[in-house]
Amino acid sequence: MRVLVTGAAGSMGRVVTVGLVDLGHDVVGLDLVPAPEGTTFTWHEADCADADAVAAVFAEERLDAVVHLAGVPEEVSLPDELTSHVVTTAALLDAMVAHDVPRLVYASSNHAVGRTPRADGELTEHVPPRPDTYYGVAKVAAEALMRLFAERHGIDAVACRIGSFLEEPTSTRALSTWLSHGDGVRMVEAALTAPAPGYAVLHGISANTRAWWDLEPGRRLGYEPQDDAEDHADRVEPGPDDEAEAEFVGGPFATAQFHRPA
Ligand code: 15L
Secondary structure, eight states, X not given: OEEEEETTTSHHHHHHHHXXXXXXXXXXXXXXXXXXXXXXXEXXXXXXXXXXXXXHHHHHSOOSEEEEOOSOOSOOOHHHHIIIIIXXXXXXXXXXXXXXXXXXXXXXXXXXXXXXXXXXXXXXXXXXXXXXXXXXXHHHHHHHHHHHHHHHHOOEEXXXXXXXXXXXXXXXXXXXXXXXXXXHHHHHHHHHHSSSOOEEEEEEOOOOTTOOBOOHHHHHTTOOOOOOGGGGGGGOOOOTTHHHHTSBTTGGGGSGGGOOOO
């Protein structure tokens, strides 16, 4: 498949692009910054919030799918969150419709449902939107756009509600929410190749012993995680906020330190 990866120079993009090339895909990178040294695939330096710039990339490349990883990975202002996650997703979806690109895999986030209490039991993909921050609000809106384009235009659109994408788990919470680098690539590959998923949601975590987010939605799409944060548990120190962070899906983002006016 010829796959456009946005945010290709980001922490996830750097891992996923290499993984997809290793799996035999023809990768086209897109980022605000130039290609990292040693990049062997096609690269576009562009802002995917700029619809004209996105349209120009699609006009030049013949794409089969888009993996949208670009976006600020943390809490900033509401307008910046909306630009970073919603405006970019809309620009990509419009270009996909215009150029008959049938599939979008999106790095959504657990923070779209981050205010879901742990006390509610296992987290399913059917919980209502419960963002914990403006970052989460923007992820909810981006998922809504994906659903709109799936239902209106028949685009296959997989929203991966990612946990903590890290080389190794670094906190008690991450022992539940970790997504290893290898599983991150496996997750994207499954979301790219699952037959006719329509609009679908999966939980982007590894097969963690302490996981409490349902892995079945991913398994139905062919995502079989191989790693377990428990293998690293002896290197994780308990933290002062562990108890507060365990209360909601979104961990620290769901605590009072993230409250602020819009
Ligand atoms: C995310 O979606 C964020 O991008 C990242 O910064 C972490 O907060 C991660 O979720 C997480 O929940 O650990």
